[in-house]
Amino acid sequence: MIKIAVADEHGFVSGHFGHCPVYTLFNVENNEINEKQTIPTPGHQPGFLPGYLASMGVTHIIAGGMGQRAQMLFVQNNIVTLTGVSGPVNKAVEDFLAGQLEMGESTCDHGHGHGDGHGHGDCHEEGRGCHE
Numbered sequence: 781m782i783k784i785a786v787a788d789e790h791g792f793v794s795g796h797f798g799h800c801p802v803y804t805l806f807n808v809e810n811n812e813i814n815e816k817q818t819i820p821t822p823g824h825q826p827g828f829l830p831g832y833l834a835s836m837g838v839t840h841i842i843a844g845g846m847g848q849r850a851q852m853l854f855v856q857n858n859i860v861t862l863t864g865v866s867g868p869v870n871k872a873v874e875d876f877l878a879g880q881l882e883m884g885e886s887t888c889d890h891g892h893g894h895g896d897g898h899g900h901g902d903c904h905e906e907g908r909g910c911h912e
Contacts, residue, residue: 781807781808781809782807782839783806783807783808783836783837783839783840784805784806784838784839784840784841784842784873784876785804785833785838785840785841785842786803786805786806786841786872786873787800787803787841787842787843787844788800788802788803788804788818788869789801791868791870792866792867792868793842793843793844793866793867793868793869793872794843796843796844796845797829797843797845797846797850797863798824798829798846798850799824800821800843801820801821802818802821803818803819803833804817804818804869805819806873808877811877813873826849827849827853829850830850830853830856830857830859831853833857833859834857834858834859838859839858839859840859840860840861840876841854841860841861841862842862842865842872842873842881843862843865844864844865844866845863845864846863862876862881862883863883864884864885865881865882865883865884
């Protein structure tokens with residue numbers, strides 16, 4: 781079984797995993813969604829969310845953008861990060877399950893290189909948001 785958390789902003793994939801109002805969680809078994817629930821975000825506390833979501837059994841997170849440090853913390857918690865995703869939350873999960881999820885550059889762009897999925901900088905941990 782896998783559990784996917786999507787950074788959700790009014791039904792669409794949020795541009796930043798740590799600043800969304802809610803996470804929509806999908807339990808998936810045999811490539812079929814068997815449960816969906818929405819939980820409020822506990823707030824943006826640097827370093828907290830990876831462990832929090834791991835404690836809920838999350839194995840994958842889908843978001844528009846995420847800083848490099850956060851990505852490393854998710855990896856340390858055995859959570860796969862899928863960034864650069866946009867569009868409706870449900871479609872993102874359906875596309876992921878079908879092997880057709882389109883991931884572009886992270887929307888968390890501060891002028892750093894994004895070609896390898898790294899190098900987003902640590903600006904989020906310094907209290908700055910994605911679009912500042």
